[in-house]
Amino acid sequence: MSVLKFLMNDVLSQPAVLIGVFALIGLLAQKKAITEIITGSLKATIGFLILGAGAGTLVGALNHFSVIFTEAFHITGVIPNNEAIVSIAQEVIGTETALIMVFGMLVNILLARLTPFKYIFLTGHHTMFMAAMLSAILVGAGFSGAPLVIIGSVVLGCVMVLFPAMAQPFMKQITGTDDVALGHFGTTGYVAAALVGKAIGNKEKSTEDMNFPKGLMFLRDTTIATGVTMLILFLISVLFAGPAFVEDQVSGGQNFIMFAIMQSLTFSAGVYVVLAGVRMIISEIVPAFKGFADRIVPDAKPALDCPVVFPFAPVAVIVGFISSFAAGIVGMFVLSAIGVTVIIPGVIPHFFTGAAAGVFGNATGGRRGATVGAFVNGLMITFLPVLLLPVLGALGYANTTFGDADFGIIGIIFGYILKLFM
Amino acid sequence: MLKILVVCGNGLGSSFLMEMNINKVLKEIGAKVDVDHCDLTSAKGYKANIIVGTKDITSQLVGYAEVLVELNNILDIADMKNKVIEALAKFE
Numbered sequence: 001m002s003v004l005k006f007l008m009n010d011v012l013s014q015p016a017v018l019i020g021v022f023a024l025i026g027l028l029a030q031k032k033a034i035t036e037i038i039t040g041s042l043k044a045t046i047g048f049l050i051l052g053a054g055a056g057t058l059v060g061a062l063n064h065f066s067v068i069f070t071e072a073f074h075i076t077g078v079i080p081n082n083e084a085i086v087s088i089a090q091e092v093i094g095t096e097t098a099l100i101m102v103f104g105m106l107v108n109i110l111l112a113r114l115t116p117f118k119y120i121f122l123t124g125h126h127t128m129f130m131a132a133m134l135s136a137i138l139v140g141a142g143f144s145g146a147p148l149v150i151i152g153s154v155v156l157g158c159v160m161v162l163f164p165a166m167a168q169p170f171m172k173q174i175t176g177t178d179d180v181a182l183g184h185f186g187t188t189g190y191v192a193a194a195l196v197g198k199a200i201g202n203k204e205k206s207t208e209d210m211n212f213p214k215g216l217m218f219l220r221d222t223t224i225a226t227g228v229t230m231l232i233l234f235l236i237s238v239l240f241a242g243p244a245f246v247e248d249q250v251s252g253g254q255n256f257i258m259f260a261i262m263q264s265l266t267f268s269a270g271v272y273v274v275l276a277g278v279r280m281i282i283s284e285i286v287p288a289f290k291g292f293a294d295r296i297v298p299d300a301k302p303a304l305d306c307p308v309v310f311p312f313a314p315v316a317v318i319v320g321f322i323s324s325f326a327a328g329i330v331g332m333f334v335l336s337a338i339g340v341t342v343i344i345p346g347v348i349p350h351f352f353t354g355a356a357a358g359v360f361g362n363a364t365g366g367r368r369g370a371t372v373g374a375f376v377n378g379l380m381i382t383f384l385p386v387l388l389l390p391v392l393g394a395l396g397y398a399n400t401t402f403g404d405a406d407f408g409i410i411g412i413i414f415g416y417i418l419k420l421f422m
Numbered sequence: 423m424l425k426i427l428v429v430c431g432n433g434l435g436s437s438f439l440m441e442m443n444i445n446k447v448l449k450e451i452g453a454k455v456d457v458d459h460c461d462l463t464s465a466k467g468y469k470a471n472i473i474v475g476t477k478d479i480t481s482q483l484v485g486y487a488e489v490l491v492e493l494n495n496i497l498d499i500a501d502m503k504n505k506v507i508e509a510l511a512k513f514e
Contacts, residue, residue, distance in 0.1 A: 125434045180497055221482070222432050223463040275461065279433055283459075287442065305435025311476055311495045352431075 015094030016052075019281055020045035022102050026288025040284045047280025048094070054277055055087035058270025061263040064250055065234060066399040069344075071249075072240030076341045079233070080349055080385050080403035081226075082129045083274040084267075088398050089132045096135035100152035101128050105289045107157020112297040119168075120293040121160035121183040123305045124282030126404075130156055130185055133392070133407055134414070140393020141418040159410055163187040164303035167360075170194045174312050174363045183303025186353035189380050189405035190306075193320075193357035193373025194364045200372060201365015207316040207358070210367065222275065222348060227268035229347040234260035306356040313359045319367070320358015320374035325350040327378025335382070341389060343382045349403030353377055377405065384408025391415025424513055425456045426506075427470035427487065429479050433461030440474060440496055447503045453510060472509050474502075488512075 012018050023044035027037040062084065069077040090097065104127065112118050121127060134152040143151065164181040167190060172178050182190070197203070238246050238260045246256035254262075293300055310317050328345025335342045354374045361373025381403060388411045389396040402411065426444060430437035437459035444457050460468060462479060466486055473480065473487040480492045489509045493502055 122439065123435050124438075125432075175497065177497075221462040223461070272463065275432065275434065276464075279438075279460070282434065283438065286438065290442070302439075304439055307430060307436045307476075308439075308496060310478075314478070 013095055015090065015098045016045045016048035018095060018098045019048045019285075022098070023281075023284040023288075026285060026291075030288055030291050043280050044284040047277045047284075048090070048098075050277030050280065051087050051090055051274055052277075054083075054270045054273030054275075055091060056270075057273055058084050058267050059088060061230075061267035061270065062399045064259075064263050065230075065237065065267070067250055068234075068237045068241045068246060071245050072237045073336070073342075075336055075339070077344050077399075078341055078385065078389070079230075079344045079400050080346050080381070081271065081400050082125075082349075082403050082407075083271050083278065084400040085395065085398060085402055086129050086132045087270075087274045087277075088400070089136055089395055092394070093132065093135040093139055096139065096148060096152070097128065097132045099149045100135055100156055101131035102285070103149060103153035104131060104156030104160065105285075107153050108160040109289075109293050109296055111157055111161045112293065112300050115161070117161035117165050118297060118300045119161045119164035119181050119183070119303045120290070120297065120300045121164065121303045122286060122290060123183040123303070124286040124289075125278050126183070126185045126305075127156070127160065128278065128282065129402065130159065130407065130410070133402055133411055136392050136395040137411060137415045137418065140391065140395070141415070141422050143418075155410070155414060159185075159406070160303075163406055164301070166191050168301075170360050170363060171309070174309055174359060179301060180308065181301045181303040182306065182309065182356075184306040184353075184356065184404070185406035185410075186306060186349075186356060186377070186381075186404035187406055188409050189353050189377035190357050190360040192376050192380060192405075193361040193369070196373045196376050197361035197363070197365025197369020199365075201361065201367070201369030203362070203364055203366045203369065205366035205368070206313070207319050207362045207367050207370045208313055210315055210319075223268055223272045225347045225351065226271050227265050230264035230267045231261065233344060234264040306352055309356055309359045313362045313370075316358040316362035316370045317355040318358075319370045320356070320361065320377075321351045321354040323371045323374040324354025324357060324378035324381075327375040328382050331379055331382030335386065341386055343385050345378075345382065346403060349381055350378060353381060353404050380405045380408070384412065387412050388415070391419070423454065423456050424472070424510070425458070425470045426472045426474060427465060427468055428457065428459040429462060429465045429473060429475040429483065430459070431462055431479070433459060433464065436496055437461075437475070440493070440502070443499055443502060444474065444506060447499070447506055450503075451507065455510070471513065472506075474506070 024041040251259035357377035361369035
């Protein structure tokens with residue numbers, strides 16, 4: 001009994017170890033060589049610990065930013081960043097997240113096998129982010145133990161097939177085949193863009209016939225894009241807050257401009273570390289998931305990360321990003337005029353989801369579809385997080401939150417339903 | 423052993439998918455090559471013989487590997503297979 005107790009209370013309650021055990025099971029099932037099994041399990045465990053280290057790095061910068069932003073503009077500002085919020089979440093709900101992630105994948109395979117929704121959601125980091133958000137909402141609503149894991153896994157498994165199914169009619173139009181699906185939790189934004197494009201655009205006038213500078217492609221580099229945006233945001237904030245406040249109360253005497261530079265780049269360094277951790281985890285978990293899925297649901301369609309659609313309309317990618325980001329800025333001013341929490345537009349969510357929304361909007365409505373469709377996506381990812389914050393429990397006060405549209409949609413619906421019942 | 427590095431913006435989704443597909447192709451043709459994936463920033467500090475990525479990515483990695491493999495469409499496995507085989511031939 002004491003061995004079992006030790007396993008349950010001391011070993012498996014460590015989310016890093018739990019992830020390692022899942023990786024181990026997956027690698028055994030794939031009949032990998034013994035060295036690969038050992039290194040793979042260790043890598044997944046270490047990846048999880050790296051995640052926590054990254055959180056430690058970026059949280060400090062984020063908290064400093066929040067204090068300065070509040071002093072500068074007398075309003076609370078939140079920067080949506082999936083990596084940041086998930087790394088913070090892991091410190092308190094890591095075990096729940098790991099369990100919901102793995103069992104959610106099993107529910108996905110079951111649904112693909114038993115229902116007409118033949119999708120296998122292969123974007124591992126989004127699965128993990130969604131698992132973290134569902135854990136936060138369930139914990140916030142007072143759930144724990146088996147009910148928490150069961151409800152979370154079922155919801156996760158369902159959204160892993162429902163969102164690809166929603167996007168599929170448009171994916172067929174974009175890629176010209178029915179073999180590939182979209183597995184990305186920004187889907188409601190893309191579908192909205194496609195519907196807007198259909199309503200107001202003309203798909204004959206494609207973005208791809210436009211001459212457009214491609215110089216913005218450096219934004220594909222996440223670390224640089226995050227660093228540059230944070231730098232701009234930090235500099236504006238310290239200038240408005242003034243050197244006296246920054247140097248006396250926040251930086252401990254460091255020059256306010258230097259402080260802004262170092263803190264914004266530190267934040268970017270933290271995100272880089274978190275990404276490295278996430279990469280190590282999903283590299284060990286996803287192949288096993290795919291292996292099981294291939295055997296159990298041979299006719300399944302792989303649902304893939306949003307950049308798969310970028311090559312089909314590279315100009316729409318740029319148009320979509322700019323339009324979505326513009327909506328983020330407009331939305332930010334609207335929110336501050338209303339006087340609620342301000343969602344500060346982040347380059348990463350606007351780049352990836354704005355670009356994909358641009359491609360979807362272009363497929364149904366050409367230039368106008370790409371521009372207006374991506375603008376709608378930008379408004380969605382600005383206003384949805386405001387409504388999401390209250391249902392995230394303790395995580396709602398983290399100065400950062402989930403970025404993409406589906407996190408908002410699912411979080412809000414699920415969170416308020418739970419509130420009705422609890 | 424030869425090293426292939428697959429790169430995308432975040433080094434999470436697309437590059438990982440391409441890596442899995444490349445591994446499948448390598449198994450098919452019986453080539454023993456080390457394959458890994460990462461993000462654009464890390465790629466510049468990585469020693470690889472061949473870098474694989476879409477055009478917008480590889481255009482920023484000129485000079486960071488002996489051979490660059492430029493893909494137009496990450497879903498087009500037949501095209502990827504031809505280009506990878508062609509790239510590997512340069513090392514024989």
